[in-house]
Amino acid sequence: MPVQKQMRFPQRGEIWFVKLPTDPPEKSDRPVVIVSIEARNAHERATTVLVVPLSTTPARLPTHIPLAPGETGLREPSTVQAENITTVRKSSLREPNQRLRRLSESMIERIAKGVQMAMGFPERM
Numbered sequence: 001m002p003v004q005k006q007m008r009f010p011q012r013g014e015i016w017f018v019k020l021p022t023d024p025p026e027k028s029d030r031p032v033v034i035v036s037i038e039a040r041n042a043h044e045r046a047t048t049v050l051v052v053p054l055s056t057t058p059a060r061l062p063t064h065i066p067l068a069p070g071e072t073g074l075r076e077p078s079t080v081q082a083e084n085i086t087t088v089r090k091s092s093l094r095e096p097n098q099r100l101r102r103l104s105e106s107m108i109e110r111i112a113k114g115v116q117m118a119m120g121f122p123e124r125m
Contacts, residue, residue, distance in 0.1 A: 009042045010034045010049055010093055013103040015072055017094040020053060020086065029094055030054065031072070033080060033103060035111060048087045052111060054078040063114045071107065073100035082114025 010016055017029040034041065036050035056076050059066045065080040072078055073096075103111075116122075 008095075010090070011041060011102065012036065012038055013105075013108045015054070015074070015096065015100040015103070016051075017096055018051065018088050018092050020088070022084075022086070031074060031078065031096075031100075032088070033111060035085065035108070035115065047091070048089055049093070050085060051088055052085050052115065053081050055081055063118045065107070065110050065114055067103075067107070071101060071103065080111050080114065082111055083118035085115050085118070 012034055014034050015031050016034060018032050019027075019029050020032075023030065031054040032051035033054065034049055035052055040046045041049055054067070054072070054074070055078065057079060058077075059079045061083065063081070063083040065082060067078045067080060069075060069077060
């Protein structure tokens with residue numbers, strides 16, 4: 001009986017690709033940062049993860065966090081759009097062909113603060 005390859009679960013701070021439901025149909029998969037906690041990401045019954053999209057549009061809002069290509073492994077500078085946090089199915093995630101970087105803990109904390117700001121929570125909770 002052949003051994004079935006098990007998909008690796010996404011980890012917080014990793015960049016994956018996904019087709020977001022809010023994107024127009026003609027738009028291809030876009031990079032997203034996984035922001036949900038590891039317990040959720042690894043849980044076999046959790047079928048979704050929380051993500052924030054990346055864009056090549058320069059930062060314009062307080063909830064936008066700029067990322068250099070060296071931080072992401074992408075070719076162009078990117079902007080995290082923390083106000084656009086969303087849920088996607090794990091099965092819709094696509095691992096990048098090239099090895100992208102996992103963001104640093106300090107950058108993940110900046111993204112979390114951006115999400116808090118977008119939701120109207122005070123910085124200190």
